[in-house]
Amino acid sequence: MSKAVSALDGATFEGFAKVAETGLRGMITVRGDLASKEMAAAVKATTGAAVPAQRKVVTGDKGAVAWMSPDELLVVVDYDQAEAAVAQMNEALKGSHALVANVSDARAVFRLTGDGNRDVLAKLAPVDFAHEAFGADDIRRSRIAQVPAAVWGNADGSFEVICFRSVAQYVFDVLKVSAEVGGEVNHLG
């Protein structure tokens, strides 16, 4: 089997904030009735987490689950666990109207760390990134410059941006420009 590589193979950029591609990650799109007990059981068994509330991320011992829309979740696990997780969820959701798909190789993930990482994002997305409006375990699907992306906050103050793999270079480039030294805004802190 060929060796799997992430979109930009861990590219990094150090400006006033740091932008880094996080490498391979297992991502599974799940659609179905989020309120059903089958869904709750499937998510619990795969990640150890509960089904998240609107625009929230819940982290369990085996992975994380993010709320994407009223009928869609994103399950995040280790890259090499993704296929097994898909099989496990399909088994748990058998008989109910649901879809489980491994999208690990169709996405790219970037992590933004350092002071001013909120400003880096605020320059690119029409989203309120103020501390009181957007914090840890919040997720927001929006756009980064001209392409769709999702952003979530981590407990350590960093942010992660998920985009389609086909636009990974574009997203990395605009994040780079936004994080360039000389472009500090010092607004959101």
Added chain:
Amino acid sequence: MLTLQCPYCGVWAEETELHAEGEAHLKRHGPGSADHDFESYLFMRENPKGVHFERWRHASGCGKFFHAARCTMTLEVFGTYPAQTLEPPQDIKDKITAKYPGWTWREFS
């Protein structure tokens, strides 16, 4: 700039995150319908100066279609509501009536 609240994900989304999808509450006339009905379903649209009902899609967000009631003249938004409905909810109609007594839009008033 127009800012609408998506009734599905609760986000206050501004215009660039949304996509306008034309008029709301169209009644479809398909194969077998009268020529006149089919033509009006395809082509005839309201273009009011005032109260209007539109369909929007939260394109760079949750991806869902929803409806919005707003005034095309003042850009006042009376409210947004899910697309799984055949007519605007009563509370939105009441809000419009308070502002524009006697308003009509297609068969609604």
